[in-house]
Amino acid sequence: MRLSRFFLPILKENPKEAEIVSHRLMLRAGMVKQQSQGIYTWLPLGKRVLDKVNAIIREEQNRSGAVELLMPTLQSAELWQESGRYDAYGKEMLRIKDRQERPMLYGPTNEEMITDVFRSFVKSYKDLPLNLYHIQLKFRDEIRPRFGTMRSREFLMKDAYSFDLNREGAVHAYNRMFAAYLRTFSRMGLRAIPMRADTGPIGGDLSHEFIILADTGESEVFCHKDFLNFDIPGVDTNFEDVAGLRAIFDKWTSRYAATSEMHDAPAFEAIPEGERLSARGIEVGHIFYFGTKYSEAMGAKVQGPDGKEHTVHMGSYGIGPTRLVPAIIEASHDENGIIWPKAVAPFEAIVINMKSGDEACDAACEKIYGALLNAGVDVLYDDKDERAGAKFATADLIGAPVQVIAGPRGVASGEVEIKDRKTGERETLTIEAAINRLTSGN
Amino acid sequence: MRLSRFFLPILKENPKEAEIVSHRLMLRAGMVKQQSQGIYTWLPLGKRVLDKVNAIIREEQNRSGAVELLMPTLQSAELWQESGRYDAYGKEMLRIKDRQERPMLYGPTNEEMITDVFRSFVKSYKDLPLNLYHIQLKFRDEIRPRFGTMRSREFLMKDAYSFDLNREGAVHAYNRMFAAYLRTFSRMGLRAIPMRADTGPIGGDLSHEFIILADTGESEVFCHKDFLNFDIPGVDTNFEDVAGLRAIFDKWTSRYAATSEMHDAPAFEAIPEGERLSARGIEVGHIFYFGTKYSEAMGAKVQGPDGKEHTVHMGSYGIGPTRLVPAIIEASHDENGIIWPKAVAPFEAIVINMKSGDEACDAACEKIYGALLNAGVDVLYDDKDERAGAKFATADLIGAPVQVIAGPRGVASGEVEIKDRKTGERETLTIEAAINRLTSGN
Numbered sequence: 001m002r003l004s005r006f007f008l009p010i011l012k013e014n015p016k017e018a019e020i021v022s023h024r025l026m027l028r029a030g031m032v033k034q035q036s037q038g039i040y041t042w043l044p045l046g047k048r049v050l051d052k053v054n055a056i057i058r059e060e061q062n063r064s065g066a067v068e069l070l071m072p073t074l075q076s077a078e079l080w081q082e083s084g085r086y087d088a089y090g091k092e093m094l095r096i097k098d099r100q101e102r103p104m105l106y107g108p109t110n111e112e113m114i115t116d117v118f119r120s121f122v123k124s125y126k127d128l129p130l131n132l133y134h135i136q137l138k139f140r141d142e143i144r145p146r147f148g149t150m151r152s153r154e155f156l157m158k159d160a161y162s163f164d165l166n167r168e169g170a171v172h173a174y175n176r177m178f179a180a181y182l183r184t185f186s187r188m189g190l191r192a193i194p195m196r197a198d199t200g201p202i203g204g205d206l207s208h209e210f211i212i213l214a215d216t217g218e219s220e221v222f223c224h225k226d227f228l229n230f231d232i233p234g235v236d237t238n239f240e241d242v243a244g245l246r247a248i249f250d251k252w253t254s255r256y257a258a259t260s261e262m263h264d265a266p267a268f269e270a271i272p273e274g275e276r277l278s279a280r281g282i283e284v285g286h287i288f289y290f291g292t293k294y295s296e297a298m299g300a301k302v303q304g305p306d307g308k309e310h311t312v313h314m315g316s317y318g319i320g321p322t323r324l325v326p327a328i329i330e331a332s333h334d335e336n337g338i339i340w341p342k343a344v345a346p347f348e349a350i351v352i353n354m355k356s357g358d359e360a361c362d363a364a365c366e367k368i369y370g371a372l373l374n375a376g377v378d379v380l381y382d383d384k385d386e387r388a389g390a391k392f393a394t395a396d397l398i399g400a401p402v403q404v405i406a407g408p409r410g411v412a413s414g415e416v417e418i419k420d421r422k423t424g425e426r427e428t429l430t431i432e433a434a435i436n437r438l439t440s441g442n
Numbered sequence: 443m444r445l446s447r448f449f450l451p452i453l454k455e456n457p458k459e460a461e462i463v464s465h466r467l468m469l470r471a472g473m474v475k476q477q478s479q480g481i482y483t484w485l486p487l488g489k490r491v492l493d494k495v496n497a498i499i500r501e502e503q504n505r506s507g508a509v510e511l512l513m514p515t516l517q518s519a520e521l522w523q524e525s526g527r528y529d530a531y532g533k534e535m536l537r538i539k540d541r542q543e544r545p546m547l548y549g550p551t552n553e554e555m556i557t558d559v560f561r562s563f564v565k566s567y568k569d570l571p572l573n574l575y576h577i578q579l580k581f582r583d584e585i586r587p588r589f590g591t592m593r594s595r596e597f598l599m600k601d602a603y604s605f606d607l608n609r610e611g612a613v614h615a616y617n618r619m620f621a622a623y624l625r626t627f628s629r630m631g632l633r634a635i636p637m638r639a640d641t642g643p644i645g646g647d648l649s650h651e652f653i654i655l656a657d658t659g660e661s662e663v664f665c666h667k668d669f670l671n672f673d674i675p676g677v678d679t680n681f682e683d684v685a686g687l688r689a690i691f692d693k694w695t696s697r698y699a700a701t702s703e704m705h706d707a708p709a710f711e712a713i714p715e716g717e718r719l720s721a722r723g724i725e726v727g728h729i730f731y732f733g734t735k736y737s738e739a740m741g742a743k744v745q746g747p748d749g750k751e752h753t754v755h756m757g758s759y760g761i762g763p764t765r766l767v768p769a770i771i772e773a774s775h776d777e778n779g780i781i782w783p784k785a786v787a788p789f790e791a792i793v794i795n796m797k798s799g800d801e802a803c804d805a806a807c808e809k810i811y812g813a814l815l816n817a818g819v820d821v822l823y824d825d826k827d828e829r830a831g832a833k834f835a836t837a838d839l840i841g842a843p844v845q846v847i848a849g850p851r852g853v854a855s856g857e858v859e860i861k862d863r864k865t866g867e868r869e870t871l872t873i874e875a876a877i878n879r880l881t882s883g884n
Contacts, residue, residue, distance in 0.1 A: 007511070007563075007574060030563075035517065039516055040514060041511060042513075043511050044510060065447060067448060068486060069483060072477055072483060073596065074481055074581065074595075075477065096536065096538050099583045116477070120451075121449075121475075122451075137514075143541070153540075154514045154516055
């Protein structure tokens with residue numbers, strides 16, 4: 001992408017409304033624009049990151065055996081009356097009447113609707129296990145939306161729903177998602193720690209929040225330091241292997257980890273002091289096993305191998321992509337801007353032409369840009385007519401992992417500089433060597 | 443994908459509510475489920491087609507120079523009061539109050555919001571031309587939603603918005619989208635004919651609808667037969683070439699084409715009888731040049747090269763992906779089901795195991811399935827324990843372009859059948875040859 005053809009509205013000054021660094025950087029880097037309180041437009045740079053986050057989520061959901069569909073945002077109130085949550089949900093639910101005066105709502109979550117999909121079609125245990133997910137907008141009318149897309153009213157959620165014949169099957173479904181979540185967050189450069197959680201209004205008796213550590217996190221968390229070194233399940237994880245997945249779950253729940261809500265101070269203090277971690281965290285995922293709460297109320301039953309009807313056991317599993325983007329920034333930035341992990345970077349590399357209009361610089365940059373594009377590298381070419389200092393600041397701000405810097409002096413001797421955004425290390429290479437480095441690394 | 447792990451709720455009987463063939467087939471093939479009047483869940487098979495349709499739209503938008511962002515679904519009423527459309531829009535606009543009693547609405551289109559994005563950031567002609575698009579849900583509270591996702595209330599729309607310094611630039615932006623649309627529909631196996639259209643509530647003085655011919659189309663259309671043979675702009679189309687794009691526009695508007703609204707009977711009858719085409723059509727895209735209608739009302743101005751302020755000229759360009767899916771089916775089906783063009787097929791091929799559980803059949807199918815997956819073919823493997831007749835009916839219904847049929851007799855001599863879904867032609871090949879055929883064709 002040529003920057004001259006892209007839409008990257010960088011802000012020069014720090015926006016006053018931003019209380020936390022990710023919000024400030026997302027506004028400054030032209031990633032988002034607030035449209036109404038807690039409602040955002042994702043500008044092109046932000047959209048690219050969001051797409052990469054969604055792609056990783058989708059790959060790991062599919063790998064674990066979940067199947068994607070897409071439920072609508074608007075739901076009929078009737079469904080929620082069936083489960084009993086219509087009255088219970090409170091003011092966070094955005095209630096709407098259509099032109100026929102029918103009561104509708106903007107879905108804050110989809111347990112009811114997916115249970116309706118399930119009961120409409122699935123009649124036999126032979127069609128189980130089943131895990132259906134979608135990545136769809138939700139609306140929760142928070143009284144105090146804040147921190148940009150970290151806590152917005154209209155937000156994107158990946159929500160998966162598992163259906164099993166019995167508790168045993170449902171626990172395996174839970175372990176599948178548990179492992180898939182560890183892989184998902186790890187691929188985004190995050191270490192997420194699963195913490196036993198309260199099930200709240202979703203219900204059920206087994207639930208974990210996945211929390212990443214960040215100074216700006218909204219919750220206080222307490223855990224054993226071992227979590228920082230546990231192995232992430234590999235790409236070869238067999239999601240059919242009941243014992244194998246249970247072992248992953250057991251390992252990752254073998255040490256103390258709790259949010260302040262569930263904190264057990266004596267248990268935490270029993271850990272040797274040097275192994276305790278007390279920090280702030282950001283919730284990036286939440287999984288629930290809630291048994292037959294919705295299936296019972298809504299009549300989601302299948303015929304079992306015994307010929308009898310069984311109410312299915314369910315779980316639900318959420319990840320917030322529009323919240324993950326700022327969470328990644330909270331975990332990875334410096335005073336100059338964002339430092340994207342390669343897997344979610346809006347661009348893997350940026351080519352900076354220090355003197356656009358200079359024939360030799362233009363030619364060198366075009367050559368590098370073309371070669372990277374051909375090799376499938378997601379590259380941004382800063383071809384704008386701006387002074388070099390402004391270009392460097394923009395490149396650092398938007399955080400592409402690698403910068404290729406071409407100035408008249410270097411180009412005259414066939415050389416460019418490569419700068420690693422994270423370490424700041426610079427290296428001078430021939431143009432050919434720079435191309436090789438960036439394309440072979442891919 | 444193994445069918446035993448997929449979620450494909452096939453209906454055996456024709457649903458009564460479906461008036462047109464695409465709606466009937468989408469319900470029968472388990473592509474969608476109605477959740478409320480005019481509000482649908484896209485089940486996994488439908489979601490796969492929708493994703494492929496969106497991917498083609500996105501590629502062609504990007505190729506033409508448009509840049510993707512994502513605006514929210516909910517908008518504040520204020521924006522629409524600025525343009526004057528809040529009161530004018532009528533009951534199709536779903537009006538909402540949030541918990542603070544602020545008037546909001548579920549966006550039926552985004553001219554106002556994109557103009558707000560533009561005016562917030564763009565101040566100079568140097569940042570033009572600009573074309574921003576998103577693929578986002580819309581809601582229009584139609585009094586009579588019908589024909590499934592062809593005319594639903596909650597639907598997906600790709601809407602692009604162009605910004606130019608003057609009319610001349612805007613007309614070039616229009617021509618870019620004109621050419622991009624021809625390419626987009628053609629890649630989906632559709633011949634779309636641009637027809638001069640009324641601009642309606644969007645406003646402006648230049649507008650074309652892209653119409654595909656189908657017996658079930660809602661509008662009567664009249665055009666010259668030459669349209670059936672005009673060349674589609676190639677993959678090498680230069681979207682910067684003003685004259686080249688104008689030539690494409692001129693060519694594709696050189697013959698008579700009109701919907702009944704804009705029909706000029708004497709002009710049509712002046713065409714020699716054998717060259718006239720009078721048919722029914724489905725609108726799949728609509729483009730508008732509307733000048734300064736929104737930019738004037740909302741103050742979207744830039745500084746020109748002359749140092750003065752100029753109100754920008756705008757256009758908007760819509761495609762309905764959730765309507766395109768049934769439109770493709772209307773254009774391509776037979777009495778047994780859907781016949782997908784390869785580019786939008788949910789699966790490019792289906793491997794049918796005529797005797798699941800039979801050791802030789804299972805081995806042959808696994809071998810073929812694995813080889814196709816490895817070669818990147820999007821393949822469904824019907825590994826279910828069902829009788830062959832039911833499997834054949836399902837395969838025809840869901841419409842994968844190629845079927846690979848493995849039965850005990852053939853497999854015993856190392857052979858399988860390949861069936862072309864469209865022509866019905868069958869061919870017996872060795873397993874190796876079948877794999878080669880399907881992977882080399884890719």
